[in-house]
Amino acid sequence: MATPKKKRDGDPVGVIGGCEIPAHLLRDLPENGSIQDPLDKQILRLINLHPHLSLKFRGAKLSDMDPPTKKLLLEDIQEALAIKPFRKSKI
Amino acid sequence: MFAIPHSIILSDCQTGAEVDGEIVLLDPALAKKSIDFAWWSDSSLANANLAGEEDRHWNWAAVVQKWRYKTYAECLALRTPDKAVQAAVIGLANGSSLLEKGQGCVIVERLATAPWNRESLVDEPRFRGSGTGLLLHLVCLSYQLGLGGRLSLFSFPTRDAIKFYENRGFVKTGETQDDMIHYELAEGKALRWLEQKGLR
Numbered sequence: 001m002a003t004p005k006k007k008r009d010g011d012p013v014g015v016i017g018g019c020e021i022p023a024h025l026l027r028d029l030p031e032n033g034s035i036q037d038p039l040d041k042q043i044l045r046l047i048n049l050h051p052h053l054s055l056k057f058r059g060a061k062l063s064d065m066d067p068p069t070k071k072l073l074l075e076d077i078q079e080a081l082a083i084k085p086f087r088k089s090k091i
Numbered sequence: 092m093f094a095i096p097h098s099i100i101l102s103d104c105q106t107g108a109e110v111d112g113e114i115v116l117l118d119p120a121l122a123k124k125s126i127d128f129a130w131w132s133d134s135s136l137a138n139a140n141l142a143g144e145e146d147r148h149w150n151w152a153a154v155v156q157k158w159r160y161k162t163y164a165e166c167l168a169l170r171t172p173d174k175a176v177q178a179a180v181i182g183l184a185n186g187s188s189l190l191e192k193g194q195g196c197v198i199v200e201r202l203a204t205a206p207w208n209r210e211s212l213v214d215e216p217r218f219r220g221s222g223t224g225l226l227l228h229l230v231c232l233s234y235q236l237g238l239g240g241r242l243s244l245f246s247f248p249t250r251d252a253i254k255f256y257e258n259r260g261f262v263k264t265g266e267t268q269d270d271m272i273h274y275e276l277a278e279g280k281a282l283r284w285l286e287q288k289g290l291r
Contacts, residue, residue, distance in 0.1 A: 011204050011208050011209070011216070011218070011219050011220060012222070012251045012252070012254070013202070013223050013226055014203070014204055014211065014222060014252075015145050015146045015201075015202070015203045015204075015247070016199050016201060016202040016226075016245065016246050017199045017200055017201040017244055017271075018149060018200075018201040018203075019268045019269040019271055021183075021200065021245075022268065025187055025189070025198060025243065025266070026185055026198070027186070027195060029162075029185045030162075031162050032162045033160065042235075045162060045163060046236060048162065049237060049238065050237055078237075083235060086094075086096055086231065086290050087290055087291060088289060089096050089098065090111070091100065091224050091228060091231070091288065
């Protein structure tokens with residue numbers, strides 16, 4: 001039987017934000033409307049957040065791509081931005 | 092393609108046991124049922140003084156409805172196996188860093204832990220780690236979007252909050268809003284936090 005860990009108090013992070021965010025703390029970026037597909041959303045966010053990518057991936061048209069092709073595109077974008085995989089799936 | 096961490100290990104404050112919390116998309120229906128109608132009517136709060144709780148009157152269903160279709164907004168809830176929502180967050184990926192000019196960040200639009208997890212309200216909180224876990228999840232999101240893990244937020248300057256943020260390398264930027272202080276976590280400190288947690 002595992003030894004129970006010592007009792008600890010509640011979380012130190014209770015409430016954050018809820019106030020109006022000043023405009024200068026937000027970037028004015030293109031909105032793409034309601035995007036249902038998580039893969040499309042991730043790709044569009046990356047391209048919009050990193051404008052220099054839009055030139056490199058200017059031939060990409062998501063509506064013409066199947067999921068495996070979109071995944072390859074996403075991998076290319078992640079490589080271009082030096083984004084590496086997380087080592088585990090739990091925080 | 093790789094996935095962002097989708098669960099948070101919580102600590103049961105009564106038993107010390109670890110419990111898996113699942114990160115799920117927060118939609119208006121879930122917000123209404125499991126936050127707006129559930130959090131502030133919980134029996135554990137019967138004798139609690141709620142006057143000082145800044146989020147007491149937040150309408151999560153309405154706020155989620157406002158943000159859910161925005162390209163850069165992420166509306167998330169953390170649920171335990173019993174389906175109770177232990178914390179919720181809305182993060183915006185189109186934040187602008189003040190510490191590292193020209194760089195983007197994720198800004199916390201709002202975050203709250205369930206009131207039964209707040210030691211300021213109840214003698215025996217249920218879980219520890221829900222709020223911190225969602226905050227770290229946003230750091231992961233920031234990293235996954237090529238923003239270096241940078242995070243920005245407004246917080247009331249309570250003693251516990253100041254200690255928490257400073258311990259993790261958050262820096263006051265000098266901005267204030269509605270008596271809240273603006274903090275930012277720069278890329279170096281964000282990556283260190285991810286490394287400390289074994290995420291990268």
